[in-house]
Amino acid sequence: MKVLQAPALELRSVRRAYGSGPSATVALDDVRLTVPPGRFVSLIGPSGCGKSTLLRLVAGLERPDRGDVRVHGVTPAKACAAKMIGLVPQTPALLPWMSVLRNVTLPQKINPGAGRRRKEIAASIGRDSAGTAPDMRELLAEARLGDVVHKLPAELSGGMRQRVAIVRAFGLRPDVLVMDEPFSALDEFTRESLQDQLLRLWDELRTTVLFVTHSVSEAVRLSDTVVVMAPNPGRIVESIDVDLPRPRGERLFAERRFHAYEDLVRDRLRRAWHGDAASAGGSRA
Numbered sequence: 001m002k003v004l005q006a007p008a009l010e011l012r013s014v015r016r017a018y019g020s021g022p023s024a025t026v027a028l029d030d031v032r033l034t035v036p037p038g039r040f041v042s043l044i045g046p047s048g049c050g051k052s053t054l055l056r057l058v059a060g061l062e063r064p065d066r067g068d069v070r071v072h073g074v075t076p077a078k079a080c081a082a083k084m085i086g087l088v089p090q091t092p093a094l095l096p097w098m099s100v101l102r103n104v105t106l107p108q109k110i111n112p113g114a115g116r117r118r119k120e121i122a123a124s125i126g127r128d129s130a131g132t133a134p135d136m137r138e139l140l141a142e143a144r145l146g147d148v149v150h151k152l153p154a155e156l157s158g159g160m161r162q163r164v165a166i167v168r169a170f171g172l173r174p175d176v177l178v179m180d181e182p183f184s185a186l187d188e189f190t191r192e193s194l195q196d197q198l199l200r201l202w203d204e205l206r207t208t209v210l211f212v213t214h215s216v217s218e219a220v221r222l223s224d225t226v227v228v229m230a231p232n233p234g235r236i237v238e239s240i241d242v243d244l245p246r247p248r249g250e251r252l253f254a255e256r257r258f259h260a261y262e263d264l265v266r267d268r269l270r271r272a273w274h275g276d277a278a279s280a281g282g283s284r285a
């Protein structure tokens with residue numbers, strides 16, 4: 001009997017507050033989100049609407065006060081222990097005394113039990129396990145880092161360091177990759193080049209991506225779905241499916257249909273800013 005495949009991500013009526021009583025900050029309230037495997041989903045919304053909190057819950061770094069978070073049908077803690085989740089933070093945390101190559105290969109070597117746990121979970125949810133680890137030198141070359149594999153992080157530019165962090169995260173072939181504004185500190189051209197490389201890796205490895213950004217254009221370029229959030233309390237107000245062909249390139253970015261999506265997301269964001277967004281509701285990415 002074939003087991004029905006669980007969503008890659010499922011948040012059911014999730015609430016997370018910091019502090020207690022009247023002064024508590026409700027970072028997330030009644031958040032419901034379902035993401036099928038392999039989708040690229042961006043979270044966008046005004047500062048303080050709970051985007052990073054949502055990522056931390058998915059990555060198992062925090063737990064909800066109420067509701068439930070599942071990653072391929074299991075708890076984030078279980079998914080983390082099985083190395084099913086990859087995390088790319090805003091600033092890359094590379095080990096400064098190790099070469100680029102060692103930085104990206106190290107996570108594959110530590111915690112050998114994770115592979116076994118992952119296979120067990122994959123079998124229990126009727127999903128193919130991630131298979132063999134990709135060749136890291138090849139991934140580095142694909143990210144245009146082939147010439148710097150023996151350099152130390154301090155010898156690289158900010159954009160290069162961020163690419164190393166992305167390659168490292170993809171190297172574990174995570175089922176879900178969580179990215180918190182990974183390109184925000186970079187100049188526009190580096191950013192666009194990294195977006196292309198991210199999409200190429202995503203296309204090849206078919207990981208589910210949850211990506212936080214403040215850039216409307218970046219969200220529309222990258223995503224299958226843009227999830228718009230509003231603050232006070234932090235909540236999802238709309239999920240917009242971006243029905244544009246891939247690969248997406250300069251020609252498409254100049255087209256009216258691309259700008260129409262940008263306008264739509266911008267309009268929903270504006271409403272979220274002004275607090276007149278539709279009330280919170282369930283959301284399928």
Ligand SMILES: Nc1ncnc2c1ncn2[C@@H]1O[C@H](COP(=O)(O)OP(=O)(O)OP(=O)(O)O)[C@@H](O)[C@H]1O
Nearest residue numbers: 018025026027046047048049050051052053054234
């Ligand atoms: N550890 C914490 N302790 C207390 N309050 C917190 C904590 N983490 C987040 N908050 C509060 O929860 C709310 C949501 O924060 P969060 O960082 O998730 O928002 P965000 O949408 O990611 O913001 P930004 O776009 O500015 O990064 C904010 O009001 C924030 O001040």
